[in-house]
Amino acid sequence: xxxxxxxxxxxxxxxxxxxLQNAVKYKAAPNSGAVMGKLMGEHPELRARAKEVSPLVxxxxxxxxxxxxxxxxxxxxxxxxxxxxxxxxxxEPDKGLPxxxxxxxxxxxxxxPNPNGPPTLGSARGIIVNSEYVKKYGGKFIIRFDDxxxxxxxxxxxxxxxxxxxCEWLGAKPDLVITASERIDLYYPIAxxxxxxxxxxxxxxxxxxxxxxxxxxxxxxHRSQTVEQNLLLWSQMLDxxxxxxEAVLRVKTDMHYKDPAIRDWPAFRIVIASHPLVGTKYRxxxxxxFESAVEDHLLGTTHIIRGKDLxxxxxxxxxxxxxxxxxxxxxxxxxxIKIHQFGSFSTSKxxxxxxxxxxxxxxxxxxxxxxxxxxxxxxxxxxRKFMIDLGVGETDISIxxxxxxxxxxxxxDPEANRRFFVWDPVALEIEGDVPALARAPLHPTADRGFRExxxxxxxxxxxxxxxxxxxxxxxxxxxxxxxEITGLEPAKARFLGKDMGKRTxxxxxxxxxxxxxxxxxxxxxxxxxxxxxIAEELGKVVQFExxxxxxxxxxGEPIVAYFAHR
Ligand SMILES: [Zn+2]
Numbered sequence: 001x002x003x004x005x006x007x008x009x010x011x012x013x014x015x016x017x018x019x020l021q022n023a024v025k026y027k028a029a030p031n032s033g034a035v036m037g038k039l040m041g042e043h044p045e046l047r048a049r050a051k052e053v054s055p056l057v058x059x060x061x062x063x064x065x066x067x068x069x070x071x072x073x074x075x076x077x078x079x080x081x082x083x084x085x086x087x088x089x090x091x092e093p094d095k096g097l098p099x100x101x102x103x104x105x106x107x108x109x110x111x112x113p114n115p116n117g118p119p120t121l122g123s124a125r126g127i128i129v130n131s132e133y134v135k136k137y138g139g140k141f142i143i144r145f146d147d148x149x150x151x152x153x154x155x156x157x158x159x160x161x162x163x164x165x166x167c168e169w170l171g172a173k174p175d176l177v178i179t180a181s182e183r184i185d186l187y188y189p190i191a192x193x194x195x196x197x198x199x200x201x202x203x204x205x206x207x208x209x210x211x212x213x214x215x216x217x218x219x220x221x222h223r224s225q226t227v228e229q230n231l232l233l234w235s236q237m238l239d240x241x242x243x244x245x246e247a248v249l250r251v252k253t254d255m256h257y258k259d260p261a262i263r264d265w266p267a268f269r270i271v272i273a274s275h276p277l278v279g280t281k282y283r284x285x286x287x288x289x290f291e292s293a294v295e296d297h298l299l300g301t302t303h304i305i306r307g308k309d310l311x312x313x314x315x316x317x318x319x320x321x322x323x324x325x326x327x328x329x330x331x332x333x334x335x336x337i338k339i340h341q342f343g344s345f346s347t348s349k350x351x352x353x354x355x356x357x358x359x360x361x362x363x364x365x366x367x368x369x370x371x372x373x374x375x376x377x378x379x380x381x382x383x384r385k386f387m388i389d390l391g392v393g394e395t396d397i398s399i400x401x402x403x404x405x406x407x408x409x410x411x412x413d414p415e416a417n418r419r420f421f422v423w424d425p426v427a428l429e430i431e432g433d434v435p436a437l438a439r440a441p442l443h444p445t446a447d448r449g450f451r452e453x454x455x456x457x458x459x460x461x462x463x464x465x466x467x468x469x470x471x472x473x474x475x476x477x478x479x480x481x482x483x484e485i486t487g488l489e490p491a492k493a494r495f496l497g498k499d500m501g502k503r504t505x506x507x508x509x510x511x512x513x514x515x516x517x518x519x520x521x522x523x524x525x526x527x528x529x530x531x532x533x534i535a536e537e538l539g540k541v542v543q544f545e546x547x548x549x550x551x552x553x554x555x556g557e558p559i560v561a562y563f564a565h566r
Contacts, residue, residue, distance in 0.1 A: 008052070008056065011056060012060060013079065014043065015035060015039060015053075015056060015061075016060050017076070017083055018030075018035045018038045018083075019035045019061055020064060020075055020083070021076060021083040021084075021086075022034050023069070024069070024072050024073055024076055025087055029061070029064070029065040030061050030065070031445065032057055032058065032447075033445055034445075035061065036054070036057055039057070096391045097129065097132060097133065097388055097391060097392065098392065100133060100137065101330060102330060103133070103136075103137040103302070104137070106137050106138040106302075107133055107137045107138075107139040107140075107302045108134075108139050108140045108142065108299060108300045108302045108303075109130040109131075109140075109142070109302065109304075110141070110142035110143070110144045110178075110295075110296070110299065110304075111123070111126045111127050111130045111131075111141075111143055111144070112143075112145070112146045112295075113126075113143075113145065113146065113163060114146050114147055114149065115145050115147055115155045115156060115159035115160050115163060116347055116348065117156060117348075117350060117362065117369075118159055118362050118369050118370065118371050119162065119166045119371075120345070120370065121337075121342075121368045121369075121383075122336075122337060123163075123166075123370070124166070124170060124370050124383055125337060125387045127143075127166070128172060128383065128384050129305060130172075131170075131171075131172035132172075134175075139302070141172065141174050141175050142175065142177070142301075143163060143174040143176075143177050144179075144292075145160060145163070145177075145178065145179045146180050146291060146292055147179065147180055147181045147275075148180050148285050148287075148288070148291050149285070149287075149288070150181075150271055150273045150285065151271060151273050153348070154276065155181070155277065157276045157277065162371065164177065166370040166371065166374075169370070169374060169380055170380045170383065170384065171380055176299075179277065180286075180295060181277050181278050182277065184278075184282050184286070187286050187290070187291065187294055188284075190294055190324070191249060191286075191290075192231065192234065193324065194267075194320070195227060195249075196231070198227060198252070198323075199252055199319070199320070199323030199324070200249050200252060200267060200323075201222055201225050201230045201249070201252060202225070202229075202234055202247050202249055202250075203222040203248055203249075203250045203266075204233075204246060204247045205220050205222065207245075214255070215260050217255050217256045217260075218255065223252070223255075233247060237249065237270055237283075238283070238284055243270065244283075245270070246270070247270065248268060249266070249268040250264045250267065251264065251265055251267050251290070251320055252264055252319070253265065253319045259312065259315070261312050261316075262312060262315045262316055265287075267286060267289070267290035267320075268284050268285065268286050268290065269285060269287065270283055270284055271285045288313075289313055289316045289317055290320070292313070292317075293316075296329055297321070297326045301329045302329055302330065303329055303331075303332065304329050304330070304331045305333075305334060306331055306332070306333055306334070307336060308333035308335055308336075308394055309336065311333060314328075334393065335394050335395045336396045336397075337390070337397050337398075338396065338399070339398075339399055339400070340398055340399065340400040340401065341368075341400065341401045341522065342367075345367075345368055350362075350367055350369075354367075360520075363375045364520075365520045365522050365562045365563060370383075372562075375553055375562050376550075376564045377412060377541035377549060377562065377564040378404065379411045379412065381407075382404055382408035383407075385407050386403060386404050386407050405564070405565035405566075408549075408564065408565065409565065412541045413543070414443075416443075416540075416541045416542050416543045417442045417443060417448070417533075417537060417540070417542050418440070418441070418442060418443060418542070418543050418545050419451075419531055419537065419542050419543070420478075420508045420509060420510050420530060420531045420545055421510070421529075421530040421531075421534065421544035421547055421550075422461060422510040422514075422528045422529050423519070423527065423528040423547065424463040424526070424527075424528060425461070425462065425463070425528050426460065426461060426462075426491055427458060427459075427460060427491065427512075428460065428461050428493055428509070429457060429458055429490065429493070430457050430459065430483055430492075430493045430494065430495055431486070431492070431493070431494050432495025433495050434456055434457050434480070434481055435480060436454065436455060437453070437454060437455060438452070438454075439451075439479065440478065451531070453479075453533070454512075454513065454532075455509075455511060456511070456512065458512040459510065459512060460509060460510040460511075460528075461477075461491070461507060461508075462508075462528075465507045466488065466491050468505075469485045471485055471486060471487065472485065473485045473505070474496065474504045475493070475504055475507060476504045476505065476506040476507070477508075477509050478508045478509070478545065480498075480509070481495060481496070482498075482500070482504060484496055507546070510528070510529040510530055510531060511531060513532075514529040514530050515529070515531070515532050515558070516528075516529060516557055516558035516559065517529065517530040517559045517560075518559070519544075519547075519560075519561050519562070520561070520562050520563065521562075522563065527558065530544070530559070537552040538554075539552065539553075540552060542561075544561075547566075548563060548564065548565060548566040549563075549564040549565055549566070550563050550564060551564060
């Protein structure tokens, strides 16, 4: 602590310490506002001397700016090593993901979607957490497309690529990509081996008949067929002698198993349909429990993270593993996440709604897909951090997008330029010497220079702002001038002066010849006029002042931006 009477030399050294700390932290020239803030915050006694201190800050900053990051670190270590330590301690501790049992020698983990639509936020959780474990322990992260249902959960050809794109965007590029429909030939010999070992039989019961048997715990007549009979029937399923619906291959479990869902489950069925990837090459298709069980073995999966609503799968698959003498992977069951703003959604439901034209597509800001998040300017790191912090608990959790937005805001706020966008615009005519040009900072704290906005006597302001005014109100038009409201219908004002006067309400505005802008929000559309510079922000996130963060997606008449959050 320094005394009130600290010499200018002492103060100078303090400034240098904070400037260096700021520079090292952000790996950039120190920010004068931040340094001044830190100085006054830690040493309130200096506030009274701000006038003396301020030029000193500029002097020191200019000096620091002339040297490099390496020199900043060296110098900070020399004069204030404790500040350097503070910087390294500030890193977030590992929270969220618990250790995995038996993972010490590395893991093989997969995320196995059915590509019947693009990844949703639920898929993002699976992609992020599985890949994060592989990053943590070393090993292999696999994306496996469980796409062997050509009818009910029919894959979308585009969705395969979408998954890979989104994985990469999420920082989870897979080490291996597997497509089940292209590996059917690997599954047939395994089915045959299973039959040989007495672990499966071809059942010709009608579905309803078998269901009755199953519910009552009665074995059907096919269960006692010999291996030879089953092998023959299996070959007849494959060669077309048996028609669709005439037979399925069932895995023998226990017809008295407490949960009927586990009793002699179907592994293969005949489906005469064209698959989007392999066409009509196959007529016998594995069901998900068989396909995924076999793949987990073939791929050497060590750990499976699975929804706790799918515990049945494990029980069914363990029979298969035991017939074949395989070792079942470790399983972690997790609860579902429900996102408050989106309610419960399923990919098939979304697909129907999109096909019906209820949404503009999979990028529509109203849908919970990773693509939509991307288009709205949500950063992958915000999603990653959020999903990892959620952990892998067994309880179902209801989350709010607000938590993701809060993470995202931290990332985009320092980078996003500020721009004026007036929604629901109304014309304001101002009498007097209004400057022809406004100079407004691109960012309130980062030193990023200014933007020039044509101004003049005719501007646009938001209708909602105007509605709150009465004649005689003094209003500050941000970064331009002060006016007095002289009329409401139509809106008129009188120029008062350029300097910030006494406390007045500050509003933003748009130039008369501004650009048309349309903002697509999760809960609607806003249209209005913005400053022309918005066109320079294509593909970037900007903050529309007093409105929120948006991602500029399309330049045209109008410019289209997707709303991220406030
Ligand atoms: Zn049967």
